[in-house]
Amino acid sequence: MKTNPGQLSQLLRKGLAPVYLVSGDEPLLVQECCDQIRSAAREAGFEDRLTFHADQQLDWNTVADEFSAMSLFAERRRIEIRLPTGKLGDGRAVMERVLAQPPEDIVVLLISTRLDAAETRRKWYKELQSKGVHVPVWPVDADKFPAWLQQRAGKQGLSLTRGALAMLAERLEGNLLAASQELDRLSLLTNGSTIDEEVIEQAVQDSSRFNGFELVTELLAGRAPHAGKIIGVLQQEGENPLGLLTVLNRDLNLLLELKTGENRTANPSAFFKKRGVFQPQRARVLEQAARRLKPQQLHAAVKLCSQVDRAAKGFEELSPWHYLRDLSVLLAQNH
Structure with a gap:
């Protein structure tokens, strides 16, 4: 059944x-x-x-x-x-x-x-x-993500203002694993008080100097030294790499879709907008990555993401952070 x-x-x-x-x-x-x-x-x-x-x-x-x-x-x-x-x-x-x-x-x-x-x-x-x-x-549709986030927060006894909910939903971009981790942090930081935009901003600043979203940006931009520093901090803080891996996998597959097949002659800006990438900063990072990275690099990166996933679930001898460092070196080539 x-x-x-x-x-x-x-x-x-x-x-x-x-x-x-x-x-x-x-x-x-x-x-x-x-x-x-x-x-x-x-x-x-x-x-x-x-x-x-x-x-x-x-x-x-x-x-x-x-x-x-x-x-x-x-x-x-x-x-x-x-x-x-x-x-x-x-x-x-x-x-x-x-x-x-x-x-x-x-x-x-x-x-x-x-x-x-x-x-x-x-x-x-x-x-x-x-x-x-x-x-x-099944995935949570983008338009239903704020409602999912609010329901999830309610189950944890968290009360978010409308502005705080919108800010959090935009920042998390539909990543459920990252959303769960963020709500856990807010639960520890707010002690039952109502969460508004100011609390969200402060919580983001207090929770970590770096986050998984920044790491994805640095990886796609080919900035291996800075990516390596972020990987070290996230590893020390006991972060779960599966949250950022979901975002990275999605972006790498978007880039592969653009660089291969019938889409390889498409205008990057129009392509990403059609695929639901509306945030200017993220669109800019993807457009720059599309110009710099080759299809073979992207295929190899997707395979490394699979190793990160396996390692995070205990099926590899090395840690997932080891493979993320390999990934940063791979994506920095031809930079």
Whole structure:
């Protein structure tokens, strides 16, 4: 069956399904849905967790062996499999066998980017629809972002004036993960008082000398030394790089779209405005990056972003900040 994120908690209270699929391109909402499932599974006694990343290096025979193995001391387990491409690929046969007769001592959590449309027509997905739960996570539309932000603030006991809400919404540019982090900061700084524009300005100044948005600007501008300083500060302050990664990925893909295919002869200013880039400062940064960066640089940068994502989720030996430093060097070439 399918359910939306808002109905997931109610569904979990009725009992656990053997398999869950959470898919979408909003890291915050995907993460929160997964956390709800993990919490419900732990409460039901599924304490042990195994994680797999379904990239080209994954041996699906290893995954199949885990499903067949008796868990140590008969403990219940959670097996999580990340699908970075939205496709199950070589794992289809394994999942078909699992879904045909789901193990009673295992809860499976598949975590995917937006699910590839072709996958929804395959046997494994149809089996999942009958035996498990699919939670598709859709982006929050730009025009609905202020309302989402206000609702989120209300849940945290924060009261924002109309001006403060507008200022915060413009600054966050629809980035849900960054919005969550900003509201957490405001909650600590304001202690229940009403938040107006002055409070927002002061909170921004007090919270950090640098922020993820400034880092994205410096990376795209090819200013590697300054980008490196910002990376160091954000790393020391314990920032989550996934928030800025969402913005950076979006901008790199916009640049790739402009530099390749039928759009490569388009006027940059008109192109970015058509794609919803209305802030003059951001448009200027993107236009300058479009003139300077080559398609091969942009493709390599997108791959490095994938490594940052994997590292932030614990699937790389090095830290995500290491790959962000590599990214700053890559984007500074030909500067």
